[in-house]
Amino acid sequence: MILLRIIIDALFLIGGFFALAGVVGVIRMPDSYCRMQASTNTATLGALGILAGTSLYGFFVLNSLAIGVKSIVIGLFILFSNPVASHAIARAAKRCGVYMLNKSGCDQYGRDNPQ
Amino acid sequence: MTGFNVELTITAAFYGLLCIALLYRVIKGPHAVDRVIAGDSIDSMTVVIMALFGALSNRAVYFDMALIVSLLGFISTVVISRYLEGRS
Amino acid sequence: MSGQRTLGFVSTFILCFITWIAFTLAFTVQEILGGLIVSFLVSLISSRFLIHEDPLYLFNPSRLLGALAYIPLFIRELVKANIDVAKRSLNPKLPINPGIVKVPTELKSEYGLAMLCNSITLTPGTISMDIVEEGGKNQIYIHWIDVQSKNPKEAGDMIKGSLESGVRRIWK
Numbered sequence: 001m002i003l004l005r006i007i008i009d010a011l012f013l014i015g016g017f018f019a020l021a022g023v024v025g026v027i028r029m030p031d032s033y034c035r036m037q038a039s040t041n042t043a044t045l046g047a048l049g050i051l052a053g054t055s056l057y058g059f060f061v062l063n064s065l066a067i068g069v070k071s072i073v074i075g076l077f078i079l080f081s082n083p084v085a086s087h088a089i090a091r092a093a094k095r096c097g098v099y100m101l102n103k104s105g106c107d108q109y110g111r112d113n114p115q
Numbered sequence: 116m117t118g119f120n121v122e123l124t125i126t127a128a129f130y131g132l133l134c135i136a137l138l139y140r141v142i143k144g145p146h147a148v149d150r151v152i153a154g155d156s157i158d159s160m161t162v163v164i165m166a167l168f169g170a171l172s173n174r175a176v177y178f179d180m181a182l183i184v185s186l187l188g189f190i191s192t193v194v195i196s197r198y199l200e201g202r203s
Numbered sequence: 204m205s206g207q208r209t210l211g212f213v214s215t216f217i218l219c220f221i222t223w224i225a226f227t228l229a230f231t232v233q234e235i236l237g238g239l240i241v242s243f244l245v246s247l248i249s250s251r252f253l254i255h256e257d258p259l260y261l262f263n264p265s266r267l268l269g270a271l272a273y274i275p276l277f278i279r280e281l282v283k284a285n286i287d288v289a290k291r292s293l294n295p296k297l298p299i300n301p302g303i304v305k306v307p308t309e310l311k312s313e314y315g316l317a318m319l320c321n322s323i324t325l326t327p328g329t330i331s332m333d334i335v336e337e338g339g340k341n342q343i344y345i346h347w348i349d350v351q352s353k354n355p356k357e358a359g360d361m362i363k364g365s366l367e368s369g370v371r372r373i374w375k
Contacts, residue, residue, distance in 0.1 A: 005119060012126045018285055019160065023133045025292030026140055026156060032148045033330070034301055035140075037348045038292050039156045040327040045285045050126065050163045054170045057119070062173050066228050070178035071166060073225050077182065078159065081189040083324035085155060085196075090332045090346060092196040093148045104350035106302035109332060182226070 004060055008053045015049030022046055031101040032093050036086055043082045051075040120171060127167040130160050151195050158188030211254030215246035255313055261373070269372030276369045277322060284326040288348065302350040303332065306359040307340045308367060315374030316341060322366050329362055 018041055025038025051071045058067030094100075094109060137160075140153035162185045169177030219242030227234050261267065291298055310316050320331040323345060332344040342355075345362060352358045359367075 008119065009122055012122055015163070016126055016129055018289055019130060019133055019163075021289035021292055022156065023136055025288070026137060026153060028292060028297065029299070030297075031301070032146060032152065033346050034299055034348055035149060035152050036330060037288060037327055037346075039152050040325065040330070041285055041288050041292070042156050043159045044281060044325055044327065047159050047163050050130075051166060054166050057123075057170050061119070062170070064173065064175065066175035067170060067173075067178060069225055069228060070175060070182070073222070074162065074166065074178065074182050074185065077185060078162070079325070080321075081185070082159070083321040085189055085192040086330055087320065087324055087332070088193050088196040088200075089148060089151055089155075090330045092200040093146075094332060095200050098146050098148050100303075101301055104300045104302035104353075106304060106350050106353050108305040109303045109344045112305070112335075179226070 004056070008056055008061075011049050011053035011056070015046050015053065018042065018044075018049065019046035032098050033090065033100055036090060036093075040082070040086060043078060047078055048075050051078075123167050123171045127164050127171070130164050130167070134160050134164075147195075147199060151192060151199075155188060155192050158184065158192075162188075207257065208250075211258050212246055212250045214258040215250040215253055216242050219245050260314075266373050269369070273369045273373065276365060280322075280326055280366060284328050288327040291348065298349075300349050301346065302353075303344055303346050304350060304353065304355065304358045304362075306343050306345055306355055306362060308343055308359070308363075310341065310367070310370065310374065312375045315370055318374065319343075319363065319367060319370050322370070323363055326366075 022038050022040075022042030025041060026035050029035045029038055051074055055068045055071035055075070058064050058071060100107065100110075134157050137153050137157050141150050141157070144150045144153060162181045165177050165181035165184065169175065169181065220238055223238035223242060227238070261270065308316070308319065310319060316334060320334065320343065323329050323331045323343070328348045330346045332346055335342050335344075345358075347358070347362065350358075351361060
């Protein structure tokens with residue numbers, strides 16, 4: 001029981017830490033694409049850590065099959081839907097000419113598809 | 116008393132504070148794309164808060180609502196980005 | 204063609220029904236009957252858009268083993284990239300060097316390309332933006348938060364080296 005509690009607490013801590021990192025990144029980053037990268041951080045390990053924790057909590061502490069299985073289904077759904085959404089936003093941003101910080105001088109999409 | 120009420124409550128409150136912090140980017144964001152990104156993050160964090168609250172109150176109904184919220188967030192993000200793409 | 208369409212319909216139906224069962228978890232007659240009707244209607248509408256190729260392609264022992272072996276590989280890459288981006292965004296100096304690189308890939312099938320692009324987007328630090336076909340090879344445009352190499356081959360090895368070898372064990 002105490003071991004389970006430690007594992008679940010560790011999963012919650014991991015989720016909280018990566019969510020904090022993602023939010024700080026979204027607020028601090030200088031352009032839209034880098035903000036997108038940081039927001040992926042929130043959606044992957046931030047959300048998946050907490051959902052893994054609630055799934056373990058549902059299975060072993062509450063003895064409720066529904067909560068455990070539904071947590072896993074929500075996690076899988078986030079895992080499948082999040083990349084599609086961020087891919088769509090990235091392409092839309094590049095197509096409508098959002099400012100991109102080009103520090104490395106390497107913009108091969110802009111070179112191949114001039115506006 | 117079988118639950119871990121303390122951890123669940125603290126984590127949910129922490130996520131709520133992070134959502135409020137992200138509202139800065141929603142209000143200030145220079146372009147619509149920034150607002151969409153911040154809104155998408157807020158959406159996925161709302162899903163997490165709902166899951167935590169469902170585990171706290173031991174009711175599976177909140178998980179159904181969490182799935183629907185995440186579905187609506189995904190659809191609205193894709194629709195807004197299609198709209199922005201067509202506008203240029 | 205007609206046979207493949209029926210097969211696609213049946214596999215979409217089974218997928219929808221498994222999702223329904225996992226989400227209701229109530230084994231009464233009316234729940235299961237409702238699930239059957241809803242998944243029939245959904246797969247009637249959406250199977251044309253979901254399944255384009257042979258749906259039974261994955262069900263082959265070596266490919267299933269490859270899919271199982273892909274999960275730990277992907278989780279390792281995910282954790283590594285997450286830690287890297289978290290360090291970057293919490294660092295007071297904000298050490299980023301963003302840019303867009305164009306990377307060639309050997310994959311041909313739709314499912315393989317979709318899986319590779321989703322994996323690249325899910326690992327923080329890289330977002331796949333577009334796919335074009337040039338010179339018989341598919342090229343992916345990737346926004347990279349820390350451009351270490353502008354050479355397409357080298358950048359491809361750095362971004363998706365282990366992921367692509369994992370995906371190629373499953374799809375063509």
